[in-house]
Amino acid sequence: MKREQWKSQLGFLLAAIGSAIGLGNIWRFSYMAYTYGGGAFLIPYLTALLTAGLPLLILEFGVGHERIGSAPLAYAKIRKNWEWLGWWAVTFVMFGIVLYYTVVIAWCLNFFLLSFNLGWGDDPNSFFFKEFLSVSGAPSEIGQIRTPIFFALLFIWLVNWVIVHRGVQRGIELANKIFMPLLFLLTAVLVFWSLSLEGAMEGVRAYLTPDFSKLSDPKVWIDAYSQIFFTLSLGFGIMIAYASYLPEKANISRNAVLTAFINSGYSLFAGFAVFSVLGFMAASQGKPISEVVSQSIGLAFVAYPKAVSLMPGGNLFGAIFFLCLVVAGLSSSISIIEAFTSAMVDKFGIKRKRLIALVSILGFCGSIIFTTQAGLLWLDIVDHFLTHYGLVVVGIFECVLVGWFFRLKVLRGHINRVSTVKLGPWWDFLIKYFVPLVLGIILSGDLYNELKKPYGGYSWTSLILIGRDWVLLTLIAAFVIASRPWRTEHHRSGGRG
Ligand code: TRP
DSSP states (O other), rough: OOOOOOOOOOOOHHHHHHHSSSHHHIIIIHHHHHHHTGGGGGHHHHHHIIIHHHHHHHHHHHHHHTSSOHHHHHTTOOGGGGHHHHHHHHIIIIIIIHHHHHHHHHHHHHHHHHHHHTTTOHHHIIOOOOISSSOSSTTTTTOOBBBBHHHHHHHHHHHHHHHHHHHHIIIIIIIHHHHHHHHHHHHHHHHHHHHHHHTTHHHHHHOOOOGGGGGGHHHHHHHHHHHHHHHTTSSSHHHHHHTSSSSOOOOHHHHHHHHHHHHHHHHHHHHHHHHHHHHHHHHHHOOHHHHHHHOHHHHIIIHHHHHHHSSSSHHHHHHHHHHHHHHHHHHHHHHHHHHHHHHHHHHHHOOOHHHHHEEEEEEEHHHHGGGBBHHHHHHHHHHIIIIIIIIIHHHHHHHHHHHHOOOOHHHHHHHHHHOOSSHHHHHHHHHIIIHHHHHHHHHHHHHHHHHHHHHHGGHHHIIIIIHHHHHHHHHHHHHHHHHSOOOOSSSOOOOOO
């Protein structure tokens, strides 16, 4: 059967950008920039982008395009016994990260609806944690499923299903051709609207005033590298699958440069909306900015609703904000469903449509645990383990496999043949030595902190049973799937290079 293809390179580019821009861009980036030295944070952030993010993105695009396969197939075509690495990436994202990611999108959908009548009342903090999530005391106290979250989740999975079901061109490509312009437009409305609010400039100043002294803290650099990794969907197996749908002639490195810069540009731009609103809130409550800023979840579901309630016309503002999050989230979640499905189709030759139905149903069922009263706690633990020990480890192995067991020159030759932006030997150096070294340092730092004290104050038992074992189970699943025989002939053919 012929491999599906994008209709146009623009379609591919928008899909890659859609995967990259997600929930993480809107709150995680701005919060990091603020705490890690404002404008000065751009130095570690851009360094990480140029020395690790971009080279790895080029690698993933290059591998998918040259080997013509989803992550497991592409890796199997490099070294037969490394197929597991591809399976692990797509498995822990499909049966891990995306399960809670869709639940957060479901929260956003709820808050989108709540915006219209400011349904969170006068105390958004207690509304979010007590009424909406009704968080239990410990991960073992599952409690009940929260119905509004459950139904929103069902809807999100249905949308995911419908989009991916329609295929690469009529599903993913079309959805992103609608979602991305819509997202940029809505974000621009938010940014200009929020800049006009009273106190906005105070917020922008807090966001961007450079504090260079922060840069001497290694944590700032480590977090900058991790953020780049997550935001570019690297180590997810997604960019490999997306690039495998490109035609022979495809401008690999230019598309990578555009994806990387548009993604980071978006983060930087959206940060203006986040901080102008915080400045507005500080001004209207007569508090310093530092008191109104809060982290990730608190920012979107507590601080923002509070500001929306204070703002003239806030209903609409809130609705646009949460709609942005839903759109940004959906374009990321469809990307992993596609990457996982494409891997199964490559290996077992299963009928695509039937598989997508199954994967969506399983995904929905797997997400349900995160809609319970212990959901937030599970989310926190699973997210911590998968992003710290899944993505980073995949990244290291990916560099080792491609850098050391593949004729890297052949891959570079292939990329240069099809691309306008040419790579030099510096790229080989980054992939072979620099990126694995940096990721290795991040990993050892993480492991050290892990053992020093239990993450987030949870009990060791919950961390081991929920966090560590989730990582291990997906790894075992990857080895099991990789050990099954190929039902297609794809793995016998080579690449284009
Ligand atoms: N890059 C996204 C972000 O910044 C995260 C992401 C990409 C993602 N692909 C995904 C999350 C697939 C879940 C599933 O938020």
